Amino acid sequence: MSFSIAHSPVSQFLALVALDIILSAAILRQHPLSRLLVHIAFFASLTTLLIANGIEPYRPGGEDVSMAQGLFAGMAKTVWWIGGAMVLVSVVRMVRTFEKHSREGRLLQDVLVGSIYLGAGLSVVANVFSVPVGTVFATSGVLAVILGLALQSTLNDVFSGIALNLGRPYSVGDWIELADGAKGRVVETNWRSTHLLSGSNDLIVIPNSSLAKATLTNFSTPDESHGITLTLSVAPVRTPAATEDVMRNVLLSSNSILKFPPPSVTIASISNSAIEVELSCRVADRTLAASAKNELYDLAFRHCRAAGLPLAGQDLPLLPQPGPNQHGDQAHTAQTGSASRLLASIPLFAPLTDGERETLSTNMSRQVFPRGAVIAEQSSTLRSLMIVRSGVLLVTRYELGAETELTRLAPGDCFGEGGVLTDVEEVGKITALTFAVVYEISQETLAELMRERPALAEELGVMLSQRLEAEHKLIGAFRSSSNDNHPHSLAQKIRHLFKLQRAG
CATH class of the missing domain: 2.30.30.60 (SH3 type barrels.)
Structure with a gap:
């Protein structure tokens, strides 16, 4: 090798190495593409420098040179092989970055990177130290067997991890x-x-x-949706077809389940003691399964009460509608009793005494809406408190050229309380999804009750605050943020609207 170690080649070599370390490791650490370009430029420049000075890094050196020359040549060749390996590793990391698999290809990438560095190390052994690679493998075979037996469990986990990442x-x-x-x-x-x-x-x-x-x-493939199934047992007091209709209303009134694919109702079995019904539906994510089941159980209880369909073994007062053979006082008594029990099941009227609920139920009017009927328009102000007796109602809002479903109302839900108590507009249009029965309490009826009991404004303010807070979480984007839902503020609005004195 006709080569004399001068200050210039060594300085150029050290400058290249320092520049590559500074740019790739310090400045461009978070820029994979820029680091790849720096590694390619470094590798090309180092190759040019070594060949220009008579060093062929890809061949073992066999000439007689001084110790200093041999030391520099060996170090330069080693850095050259490492530089080539860094270029290939950067390419592997770039491919994974473009595919945007942050974790899935991690094991495969590590295997490829390890193979590249292993190949570079063997090349250094063969071309820098002139040691036959076959000899290295032969002498290390016994050690490999020993390590393989000792790390059998670990290697099993590693290769299983590789297989899992490839199979995904x-x-x-x-x-x-x-x-x-x-x-x-x-x-x-x-x-x-x-x-x-x-x-x-x-x-x-x-x-x-x-x-x-x-x-x-x-549970997350082929999509995130998750199927759930509920089994309910109801008393065999109605035909299976009527029972199926009630359960379809349960699914129709749910706000937690997906509307597509459509949920289904199956009569699983029938006996003298019970009719077993299976409700099958899907939720958007498995984490919603528990809350969806809780909602469906609650809706099933409410719809069964409203339809006069007791659950198996249940002995509770139901809410029967006046039958076709009931007339006059008989029908009025049945309606009043049904309305009174309905009021008792609504949290908004929990502060009322039995006598006050009886007074309200006597003055409630029964409204019937066919399927598809519009009960209240968006932005209208209702002057009556409406309570769903049976059926399913849909609340939608038209905004920015699109109609969005906000919620669905089931038996026991009420609406219009914002308008009748605080003069607030309805946030959406309310439509009957099924045949629906709604009880109506006029503003005058509530005013008469609160004049007799002014403290009721405070109690209704607390209950209304809780309802509006729950509504705000659902449709907060549509309701003005200036609305004050604090119980004290709501109570003041109620007193002002009904011209009530503060309870002393």
């Missing part, structure tokens, strides 16, 4: 459940294990080897 039966963020009952959301996958976060916020660590052999259910 799940991804980070998916909800999965194993055959042994362990279930949770995948929060991390690494070389050895997969981490699940359970519904109780506990971390479950499962070795990849165990996960690769297990039968698992992925």
Whole structure:
């Protein structure tokens, strides 16, 4: 090798190495594409520098040179091979960045990066130190066998992790459940294990080897929606067809389940003691399953009461409608009793005494709406408090050229309380989704009751505040933020509207 170590080649070499470290490791650490370009420029410049000075980094050096020359050549060749490996590693990381798989391809990327650096190390051994690679493998075979036996479990987890990443039966963020009952959301996958976060916020660590052999259910594929099934038992006092209609109203009035695919009702069995009904539907996400089930159970209870359909084994006062053979006082008595029990089941009227609820129920009027009837228009101010006796109502709002569903009302829900108590407009249009029966309490009836009992304004203010707060969470984007929903402020508005004196 005709090469004399001068200050200039060494200085250029050290300057290139320093510049690459500063740019790639310090300045451009968060810019993968820029780091790749810097590594390519460094590798090309280093190749040009070494060849210009008579050093062929891809060939083992066999000439007799001084110790200083040999030391520099060996160091330069080693850096050259490492530089080439860094270019390939940067390419691998860029491919993963473009695919935007933040975690899924992590194990595969690590395997490729490790293989690249292993190849670079063997190349340094062969071309810098002139040691036959075959000899290295032969001498390390016994050590590899020993390490393989010692790390058998770890290697099993590692290769199982690679297989899971290639097969992708799940991804980070998916909800999965194993055959042994362990279930949770995948929060991390690494070389050895997969981490699940359970519904109780506990971390479950499962070795990849165990996960690769297990039968698992992925609740997040092919989409995030999750199916739920409820079984209810009702007393056989109505025909199965009538029971099915009541349960369809239960599903129709739910705000938690998906409307598509359509939910279904199945009569599972019938006997002298009960009719078993299965309700099947889907929710947008598995985390909503519990709240959706609770809502459906509550709606089933309310719709069954409204339809005079007791649950199996239930012995509660229902809310029967006046029958076709009831006339005059008989029908009026049935309606009044039904209305009184309906008021007792509504939290808004919980502060009232039995006598006050009886007074209200006597003056309530019964309104019937066919399917599709518009009960209240958007932005209208209702002068009566309306209570759903039976059926399902839909509340929608037309905004910015589109109609949006806000909520659905079921038996026991009421509307119009904002208008009758505080002169507030309705936030949406209210339409009957099914045949509906609604009881109406006029503003004059409420005014007469509150004049006899002024303290009722405070109690109604508290209850109305709770209702408006729940409504604000649902439709806060549509209601003005200037509305004051504090109980004291609402009570003042009620007193002002009804011209009441403060209770002393």
